[in-house]
Amino acid sequence: MDFPNAQLPELTPLKNSFAVDDVENDLRNLFIDLFESLMAQSAFDLNVIGVGHLGSMDLIRKLVNVDGLALIDGEREETATRYLYKAWKSRNKNGRGFHFLATYLQLLFPNGYAIEQMAQTKAGTYPNQLSPLLRADSTKFSTSRVRIAIDSSKTTWENIDKMAPILSSIIPARLILYFAMLTTWRKTNYIGATMLSGSTTVVYPAASQPTEWENITRIGAAMIGISTNTIYPKTS
Incomplete structure (x- = not known):
């Protein structure tokens, strides 16, 4: 549960109700036991259906699948899924853009991605000579192409294929996404002394x-x- 002190319904009023005899008391306890084992989880999720990110993980998965979102299984799955679904439902329906796209990718690949709108060389054949718009000069023009580079150690092309439809729905329709694997390395310099x-x-x-x-x-x-x-x- 997303509440620090969340508890399933326990039918406390029924537990504290008066029983005429042992038969009624046994029936009451049987009903309470059946409710707690079979229906308490569903009753809790039903109470928070309007704010689904507060429910159980089973409820979150169902809602995420209904909305077409895709997550990769991992250690951070529960936390990432709750935050993602909350952000998804809270976003401005008419305000699709890079902010939520970056939020989505950060949850999946913490600090392991790059989003770059691309520019095209004016003298070249589109879209064969693309480069990041951030470093473009007067010899280039901005395009509708957006490159998402993901750290190759954090995902596979199969996972990218699963995410591509939802990522495309996040950004404005005029933009076109394409993907690349990002390879990173560290260079260490050693200084010797004698x-x-x-x-x-x-x-x-x-x-x-x-x-x-x-x-x-x-x-x-x-x-x-x-x-x-x-x-x-x-x-x-």
Whole structure:
């Protein structure tokens, strides 16, 4: 249910009514049990039929199918369907346009679509040289073509075919929709840095020639450090 505290009808007045004897009490309880198991859901949906998005998911699916809307099954199906149907019924019947189209696509493919009205090159053959109107210059003119690009990782052509009729009914009749698969990728730049760290140690023993060794360590970092240490043994 769309209500935070929605409850099915429970026939509370009947439960609290007076029963003359055990037979009447059993019949009353039997009727209440049958109502709650077989009719309570239908009674609830009947009470909200005028605002169908408040009803059960079964009611929403029926109303959506009657109106010709199409949704793709998924984790967000219930929330998306309720919002979509509410927006569909609340829209201005004479105001078809891109706003509801964008709402519909956002519910189906969150941040995975693009809507672009297309422009045609004046010197070209229509509609073979189309490009987005947003980037058009004086060499192009606006057309009735609208391209919907959908992220290829979020849908298939089969699903697009199911959605095409309803999407076309959302926008003004003079506009023509066509579809494209949108492929996205991320480019990551890696910046490397190195550090050279070395040390030279000279030890002078008390009664021998100096002994010298060198230890060099190379690791990745963004610093260069070199140190030289000389160690003298304690004199007597």
